[in-house]
Amino acid sequence: MNRETYIGLIDCNNFFVSCECVFDPKLRGRPVGILSNNDGCFIARSDELKALGVAMGAPYFQVKNIVDKHQVIVRSANFSLYSDMSRRVMSILKKAFPRVEIYSIDEAFIHFNALSREEIFEESKAIREKLYKWLGIPVSVGVAKTKTLSKVACRVVKKNKELRSVYLLDNQDDIESVLKGCKAGDIWGIGRQRAKFLESRGIETAYEFLNLDEGWVKQNLSINGLRTLLELKGVSCLELEDVAKNNKSILRSRSFSRPLTDMEDVAQAIAYHVSCVGEALREQNSVTFSIGVFIRTNMHSLGPQYHESVVEYFVEATDYTPDLLAAARAGLEKIFKLGYRYHKAGVFCDHIVPKKGSQLDLFKAQENLVQKDKRMEIMDEITAKYGNKSLFYASIGSNNIWQSKRQRVSPGYTTNWCELKGVR
Numbered sequence: 168m169n170r171e172t173y174i175g176l177i178d179c180n181n182f183f184v185s186c187e188c189v190f191d192p193k194l195r196g197r198p199v200g201i202l203s204n205n206d207g208c209f210i211a212r213s214d215e216l217k218a219l220g221v222a223m224g225a226p227y228f229q230v231k232n233i234v235d236k237h238q239v240i241v242r243s244a245n246f247s248l249y250s251d252m253s254r255r256v257m258s259i260l261k262k263a264f265p266r267v268e269i270y271s272i273d274e275a276f277i278h279f280n281a282l283s284r285e286e287i288f289e290e291s292k293a294i295r296e297k298l299y300k301w302l303g304i305p306v307s308v309g310v311a312k313t314k315t316l317s318k319v320a321c322r323v324v325k326k327n328k329e330l331r332s333v334y335l336l337d338n339q340d341d342i343e344s345v346l347k348g349c350k351a352g353d354i355w356g357i358g359r360q361r362a363k364f365l366e367s368r369g370i371e372t373a374y375e376f377l378n379l380d381e382g383w384v385k386q387n388l389s390i391n392g393l394r395t396l397l398e399l400k401g402v403s404c405l406e407l408e409d410v411a412k413n414n415k416s417i418l419r420s421r422s423f424s425r426p427l428t429d430m431e432d433v434a435q436a437i438a439y440h441v442s443c444v445g446e447a448l449r450e451q452n453s454v455t456f457s458i459g460v461f462i463r464t465n466m467h468s469l470g471p472q473y474h475e476s477v478v479e480y481f482v483e484a485t486d487y488t489p490d491l492l493a494a495a496r497a498g499l500e501k502i503f504k505l506g507y508r509y510h511k512a513g514v515f516c517d518h519i520v521p522k523k524g525s526q527l528d529l530f531k532a533q534e535n536l537v538q539k540d541k542r543m544e545i546m547d548e549i550t551a552k553y554g555n556k557s558l559f560y561a562s563i564g565s566n567n568i569w570q571s572k573r574q575r576v577s578p579g580y581t582t583n584w585c586e587l588k589g590v591r
């Protein structure tokens with residue numbers, strides 16, 4: 168891997184609000200808020216609404232007086248519009264850059280064609296202008312040597328209007344001074360738990376974190392903590408799947424026991440991971456608006472390399488495995504290319520919302536949903552009782568050609584009736 172290349176983070180500004188503004192330009196420059204399903208709380212705000220002190224996630228009824236007083240424009244979330252606009256943003260990015268890693272509905276990492284830092288800066292400005300001209304969507308661009316630093320650069324951009332939405336953070340002095348102004352917990356991948364721990368050791372700023380001993384970080388914050396530290400030092404070591412793990416998303420992935428070249432074999436692995444994601448969603452009573460798929464070759468082996476990801480969106484958030492399977496399959500067909508030896512595949516979903524009160528698609532009958540729930544409940548009950556080989560989706564297949572070698576695995580003593588420990 169070339170560690171000297173630059174990575175950019177493209178982040179659509181107030182994305183849902185921006186999508187609404189495209190089709191209703193009167194909204195520009197006004198306080199605008201988008202409400203979650205059931206019109207419960209604010210999930211997107213224009214800058215003008217932020218300035219009025221309405222927080223992300225604020226329940227509508229609690230800020231009703233502000234809404235009335237300042238004539239705030241309030242809209243219900245229109246996910247089919249947002250996901251369609253997202254698809255357009257991403258396809259423009261994919262045409263412009265050699266590698267694009269879609270991270271969420273409104274964020275993607277880009278890898279540049281250009282080599283010199285001046286050209287990279289120009290490319291960043293150009294893509295920003297293009298997205299605004301072609302789609303009406305304003306974006307912020309943070310560029311650095313690693314994903315974690317590009318996230319930091321993007322934060323800086325958003326706070327400093329004079330940067331005009333593009334910031335290239337690669338000078339050591341700048342990096343240090345920016346990190347001095349950041350809390351450790353604000354660094355992407357550190358998370359609340361780790362931030363608390365660091366604070367208990369007297370480490371508050373990201374700069375203090377940067378100066379910690381690598382061995383200590385690995386010991387106390389695991390390998391993921393160390394990766395974050397290395398990324399802040401400019402050593403690129405996060406793959407998209409590490410990124411998804413760091414977020415509040417669900418990710419399931421595994422390396423294959425041997426390289427796969429056939430799409431149907433890869434599809435079976437994907438289907439297996441999707442069924443696990445479906446179970447995880449139902450277990451935590453949540454539904455997802457999107458499912459992402461990634462495939463890649465082994466970067467440490469010789470031969471042609473390929474990695475690609477895609478995110479498919481649902482108009483109606485779902486936890487119904489057959490719907491997840493169909494979307495993941497469609498995604499895989501878009502990114503799969505013949506002629507590569509695939510080493511790993513996985514699926515992930517972000518945009519997870521609680522199932523209770525999630526948006527219903529008006530064009531689909533309610534009954535249908537109840538039936539789907541019932542079907543999943545039965546499926547989950549059977550697999551919980553008899554193990555996950557008792558009943559599975561046809562698309563997973565039964566030859567398990569992709570599965571890692573697990574010949575030495577101990578029986579499912581507590582999870583599978585057939586493998587209960589015998590007592591004589």
Ligand SMILES: [Mg+2]
Pocket residue numbers: 178179180181182273
């Ligand atoms: Mg955004």
